[in-house]
Amino acid sequence: MKKQFCLLLLLSGLALSGLAQPAPNASAAIQFIKLGNTLREVDKPQQSIELLLRALPVVKGKDLYWEAVAYENLGLAYNDQENTTEAIRYFQKAQLIYKALKYTASETAMNELIDGATGKKEYAGIDIGSSGIKLAIFSTKLEDGFYTKLIRSKPDSPNVTLISGTNQSFEAGQAVLRAYVDSIRQHKIPAERIYVAFSSGINDGLGKQPGLRRKLYDFLSAELPKGVQCDTTLTAAREAELYTVGAIPRKMWTSTSCMDIGSGNTKGGYYDDNQSFHAVSFPFGTKSLPALIDKDRSMGLEQYRQEAQRIIKTIADSTLKKTNADLIGLQQRRTVGFGGGIAWAMVTYLHPEKAGLTAIPLTASDVERFKRLALTDYQALLHPDMTDITDATTRKKAEKDIANAQSQFNEKQIIAGALWLEAVVRAYDNTTTAKRLVFIRDSDIGWVTGKFLEDVNRTYERPLASEAK
Template sequence: MKYFFSSILVLICLLTTQAQNARNVLEAQHFIKLGNTLRMVDRPEQAIDLLLRALPAVQSKDAYMEAVAYENLGFAYNDQENNKAALGYFYKAHKLYQQLNFGASEAAMRQLIGEISGKDLYAGIDVGASGVKLAIFRTRYENGYYSKDIKVKPVAPNVTLVSGTAQSFQDGQEVMKAYLDSIRRYKVSADHVYIAFSSGINETLGKTPAKRKKLYELFSVLVANQIAGSDSLSIDSTLTAAREAELFMIGSVPRKLWLTTSCVDIGSGNTKGGYYDGSRRFHSVSLPFGTKTLANLIDRNRSLSIEAYKQEAERVITMIADTAINVEFNTASPGLHQRQMVAFGGGIAWAMTAYLHPEKAGVTAVPLTMADAERFARLAMTDYQTLIHPDLSDLTDLVVRKKAENDLSNVQNQFNEKQLIAGSLLMRAVFRSYTNTSIPKRFIFIRDSDISWVTGKFLEMLNRNYEQAIAKGAR
């Protein structure tokens, strides 16, 4: 390794002292290749110098190598966080790839341009059992994960659509109108909007097909009237828990980690997850309980004192762990244990991260440990006030502190004490189910995983477009 870096440094010195343009296309190709290698060893300035010296030899002579040089210049300037220069070269590369009919390369440049320019806004509307949720955001790939730059994510009004009453449908329409208006004001194009009935509402209203059809028709009319170019935009009413888990995986975990990662999303009403096998087939896991449904199961009449509730919670979740969680994780889905990393999403994972690691506020992928899960459950059961009021005095970065304070406030609004106890015990049970394996596990929490299904939907479309373009020719 030492010899390799010494050789690179000697070559850089030689190229710098003999600074001349490439004399022909072949030499330009060598310059372009070496320029990209220099980027990989964190030498963007030397890479830019070499690429600029390659250009005169290929301009108007070899359109493909000219496009590659522009592309690599864009990457080098992006390494220096010079977005203006990077965009300029990416636009040039995109134009040439388009002229050459290199579909995959053109699509990749278009995606990069959208991400760097900040113009690629996406919107998702989740029509759920207890209301309608909206998120308008950008997705950036940074530090190995997809981070979300959220522009709009209002607190969803409580609208019980699963009741199927005329009033609930009317309330839902009013919320939907406001959300569609936000999408229009942010000028999100129709092909960047994804609207879906959640698995919860599909399963519940699916028992009364006429009501489900009525809700679909009411919302479809609103979409057609308020979103320009919505002819091809429809509401996805096919989501299942398994499909939601797969979209969470696609939208949260980088493709290169799919074969070594499993995902678990502990929601309010259910727990879902899964993993990809070597054939890229997704194996789903679904359990019919989540943080809030468990709290309701533990205290059906909402009459237990907090101490009585704790005892009952321990009993119920121990029973569920023995009869469902451990069976699923240890017997029914052995592939879960074969993955080295576990990506967690859902409200209770967010709560654990916010309370135990406020210093990680804003970080997309936060490492968690078995000790975190044990401590979270212990504090929820024995020292609730200490848990929900973590010490922030060491957070001297004002931006991080503000984000941590917002997280704590939002978590406390989402979960009451009984729900937090149920969720923490469920979280601990899931963590423990992963300990019965010889393969060491890395646990991470994925921030903003509640909108990963939107990111997942569009990334899936991009992946499909790339694969189709590559099938026509790897260009």
């Protein structure tokens, strides 16, 4: 790999050394256009621009396709330099030619790149969960032929226990949603780019109480903008798929499985080689497990610790050790993308120095240490040593995350969540395939962002498939 990279730089140097030479012929111009894009990938946008501008006059008006590609690559290079005006100008030039050539997929991609450069095309997703309401405002970015998300705003989510079904919790949720809708209005996001849904935890938790579920729906729907409805059809399997789309890069789908441990349930899955999604779900979560362990909330902590270990082992033995094709498929994936509140709490407490990172590698030792501290030294877990964090921004973010974790989870919930997380990780390790565990930050809003990523990817894929025929 190192030799290939050195060769690339050598070829780049040779090409650029000829900039003062006469204009290249058509064949060399095409090579320059392709090389221009490669130079972008090795973080040399200015050299890319110089090479592309030299090649452009050779193909302009003579080969429309390569003229459009040159414009597109120029737009990308200027975008890398954050020169929005020039980037948009060249994207628009490329778009017009692609349209004339009837290359619909390329035309659609240019439209998305223009929207991305201007920052105008933003989306909003609202997750109404069993223990809170979350908002994500984001835009999309085209990478490797598929769309990824760029978070523009993700407010801290107050702890609102909607699953309790009380008027107080419903009114608190209504107030949170009202504030979120005001934020969406400030971003001027139209109704067709706003997605609001009951999470599977709400649907499962209130599924046997249709009156309460309808009451919550009426409470919250009153705050939504005109033309926006709340989706109440989400299942754990569907949420798991959207979570995968929203949290995992497309190129990693076939080698990665996901597991999201939420407040009310645990769901996950994986895509096979045919792009079919296989979901698994379990009706156990960080905040629903304590209700099973301590039904009347009367146990002292010592009794609770013993009972939590017994009950969660029984649940794990009866659910996670079942032999079925989907569970085996999960085990065969090398990388496991973890999300959910308890995984976030573990990373927050054990690795405050990684507060600014999006993807954080984990080990089975991290999970075991988290469980051990939860059971034997809870105060030490809640107050990690941060003396080695010298970066002020990272330290501030870590302190904020720790305060949020302390407010969102009590000791009994942390104990139950840590035990369940360990059981899930052990189920994954029950295989000869070596595992790489990765915590994915912002995965708590992964499925609401996944809904739009799925939509825009399909919009892009349809004309691409049509052109391939």
